[in-house]
Amino acid sequence: MDSREIELIKRAQQGSVDAFDALVRLHDRQILQMICSIVGNQHDAYDVYQDTFIRAFAKISSFRFESELSTWLGRIAINLSINWRKKQRRRTWFSLDARKERGEPAPSEALFLQEAGIESSMLDKELQREVKKGLNTLPEQQRVVFVLKHYHGYKIREIADMIDIAEGTVKNHLFRATQKLQKVLKVYYRIDK
Amino acid sequence: MNICKQTQEKLALFVYGDLSGAEQDTVRAHLESCPDCSREVERLQALQEVLPPQPPLPADEATLIQLRNSLSQKLRQGQQSEQRGFANFWELLQPAPALRIGMAALLFLVGFFFGRQGPTETPVANDLNKDAMEALFTANNLVQSGGSAINPLLASVERIKYNPDTGEMEIFYTTVNDIHLKGDMKNPAVQQMLREAILEEENLAVRLHAVKAVKSMAVEQNKMAPEILDALTYVLKKEENPGVRLKVVQALKASLPDESVKVMLVKILLDDPNPALRIEALSALMENEISVDDVNLFRKVARQDSNNYIRNRAHKMLDEYDNQSIPGSGRTDESVNE
Numbered sequence: 001m002d003s004r005e006i007e008l009i010k011r012a013q014q015g016s017v018d019a020f021d022a023l024v025r026l027h028d029r030q031i032l033q034m035i036c037s038i039v040g041n042q043h044d045a046y047d048v049y050q051d052t053f054i055r056a057f058a059k060i061s062s063f064r065f066e067s068e069l070s071t072w073l074g075r076i077a078i079n080l081s082i083n084w085r086k087k088q089r090r091r092t093w094f095s096l097d098a099r100k101e102r103g104e105p106a107p108s109e110a111l112f113l114q115e116a117g118i119e120s121s122m123l124d125k126e127l128q129r130e131v132k133k134g135l136n137t138l139p140e141q142q143r144v145v146f147v148l149k150h151y152h153g154y155k156i157r158e159i160a161d162m163i164d165i166a167e168g169t170v171k172n173h174l175f176r177a178t179q180k181l182q183k184v185l186k187v188y189y190r191i192d193k
Numbered sequence: 194m195n196i197c198k199q200t201q202e203k204l205a206l207f208v209y210g211d212l213s214g215a216e217q218d219t220v221r222a223h224l225e226s227c228p229d230c231s232r233e234v235e236r237l238q239a240l241q242e243v244l245p246p247q248p249p250l251p252a253d254e255a256t257l258i259q260l261r262n263s264l265s266q267k268l269r270q271g272q273q274s275e276q277r278g279f280a281n282f283w284e285l286l287q288p289a290p291a292l293r294i295g296m297a298a299l300l301f302l303v304g305f306f307f308g309r310q311g312p313t314e315t316p317v318a319n320d321l322n323k324d325a326m327e328a329l330f331t332a333n334n335l336v337q338s339g340g341s342a343i344n345p346l347l348a349s350v351e352r353i354k355y356n357p358d359t360g361e362m363e364i365f366y367t368t369v370n371d372i373h374l375k376g377d378m379k380n381p382a383v384q385q386m387l388r389e390a391i392l393e394e395e396n397l398a399v400r401l402h403a404v405k406a407v408k409s410m411a412v413e414q415n416k417m418a419p420e421i422l423d424a425l426t427y428v429l430k431k432e433e434n435p436g437v438r439l440k441v442v443q444a445l446k447a448s449l450p451d452e453s454v455k456v457m458l459v460k461i462l463l464d465d466p467n468p469a470l471r472i473e474a475l476s477a478l479m480e481n482e483i484s485v486d487d488v489n490l491f492r493k494v495a496r497q498d499s500n501n502y503i504r505n506r507a508h509k510m511l512d513e514y515d516n517q518s519i520p521g522s523g524r525t526d527e528s529v530n531e
Contacts, residue, residue: 017268024261032252032260042252046260053264054271131244149209150244156211171202178205182236185243 001068009069013061020057027070028053030152031077037147038081048084052077067161075162078148082140134184138177145170146177196233197223204230208237254434258396378410384418391424401437404428408444417448426457435467442470446477455481459490468500475503479510488514 005026011019031052036045055076063072135143144163148154156174160167196204200223206212207220224231252260376383387410390403407425411417417425425441432438442461445454461474475494478487488511495507 015272017265017272020268021261021265024264028257028261032257046252046256049260050264050267054267057268057271149205149211150241153209156206171206174205175202178237178240181244182240185240186236 001065005069006065009060009063009065012057013063017057020053020060023069024053027073030070031073034074034148034152035077035081037151038078038144039084044084048077048080051080055080071158071161074158075164078144078162082144085140130184134181137184138180141165142173142177142180145173146181149174195229197227197230200227200230201233204233205237208234208241254397258398378406378413384421388420388424391421391428397434397437400428400432400434401440404437404440404444408440408447411444411447415448417444417451417454422448422451422453429457429461435469438467439469439473442473442477446473446480449477449481462490462494468503471498471500471503472506475506479506483514 005023008019008022008026012023028049032045032049035048035052036042039045039048052073056073059076063069135146138146141163145159148159148162149156154162156167156170160170163170165173200220203212203216203220207217210217212220224234378384387403387406390399391407394400394403404425407417407421410421425444428441429438432441442458445457448454449458455478458474458477462471462478465471465474475491478490491507491511491514495504495511498504498507
């Protein structure tokens with residue numbers, strides 16, 4: 001955390017929205033990406049994004065500089081994303097809409113896949129479906145641990161800090177998540193023994 | 194397949210590179226002697242390949258700005274309603290009119306009693322006249338610059354230092370409101386702020402407005418401050434948004450015939466992948482006095498540019514030049530600047 005960020009946090013703690021806006025600009029890309037990979041579609045992610053930063057502003061006076069601000073924000077974002085998913089059980093990894101019913105990818109999914117370079121030539125629709133299914137079948141914490149590790153590259157201790165569980169539990173969740181995903185996706189492996 | 198229990202949780206971390214150096218070495222050594230764990234690592238690596246990489250940001254720049262603006266608005270509204278709630282709280286404490294005189298009398302008596310107990314203190318607030326009070330809250334004297342006026346309102350007092358020996362008081366405070374800078378185009382503060390906006394501002398619309406303002410300034414003054422020119426040069430190299438880049442070229446066009454600007458426009462005309470920018474650069478160069486080097490440049494463009502419109506314009510311009518030129522005026526230009 002550099003001195004400018006520390007100064008902004010202190011000002012935000014005294015109620016400066018301008019300072020908080022500057023902090024949002026520093027971290028919101030990463031936070032939005034994280035939220036989207038947990039809640040699964042961009043429109044819900046936008047709502048959780050707003051909730052996250054509103055909650056963060058309300059609580060910033062309790063930030064004690066014991067962790068990085070990004071980790072602290074990540075923790076709020078993850079908790080709200082998990083709560084959101086609990087409320088939206090019927091929704092799947094990607095947004096459900098008419099396109100999906102027609103068998104087409106939802107806009108967010110299309111963007112996800114297109115930008116990730118995963119076109120149908122490389123990864124057929126069946127595999128896409130299996131990846132989604134696999135991620136959705138994971139218990140919530142395993143899923144969050146896997147998403148934070150695989151898609152966002154966080155260290156084990158950072159994940160433990162964010163979702164407030166022991167590092168050993170994070171490792172165990174990661175192991176179990178990879179085992180389950182292997183089972184779901186093993187037919188697509190080059191090594192499928 | 195039997196993965197070794199003591200290693201199983203470390204294998205994924207090994208694949209993700211999230212083990213310490215010593216642990217990584219231990220696992221690597223184990224893998225050499227354990228085919229099951231080794232195969233598991235291969236499977237994990239295959240899983241990594243089969244899953245999509247990190248998802249992209251699910252919002253483009255414009256959406257992100259919209260989200261930020263909406264958030265900021267909500268926070269400000271929340272803060273205002275909180276303050277209103279606080280004011281309402283005090284209103285609630287106001288006694289009924291019939292009790293007010295009694296309350297006032299009681300407060301007077303309490304004040305009188307305690308006032309007699311302690312030393313008499315200097316009434317600081319009463320010493321401040323209206324102008325001094327205003328200066329305290331607007332800090333005009335600290336931030337005025339040339340013809341500009343910046344009036345930041347007080348947000349909070351950070352720290353107060355009092356030196357009892359000298360009687361000097363130091364107050365550190367922050368400002369919270371949007372700052373309004375007013376001044377003409379020649380004002381150094383205005384120029385500095387425009388430069389900052391061009392270089393640093395994340396909001397695309399603000400960057401665009403800053404470049405437009407710079408363009409107006411260049412049109413009016415027919416020149417450009419070197420700092421602004423530097424900023425525009427930087428933007429041309431780094432800016433990704435074609436709208437902003439186009440405005441930059443238009444701003445540069447207004448500050449011709451500055452030689453460094455001309456060099457930049459020539460570079461755009463020859464190298465920029467965006468035809469709109471090349472067209473703007475071409476028209477800028479064509480509107481100015483045309484040198485022999487320019488004619489050669491246009492010939493090159495007329496031959497080589499991938500865009501039909503640009504080639505045609507260059508041809509047309511060359512035809513006009515040929516028609517207007519006086520025989521023997523020295524158009525032995527083919528060899529120059531090819």
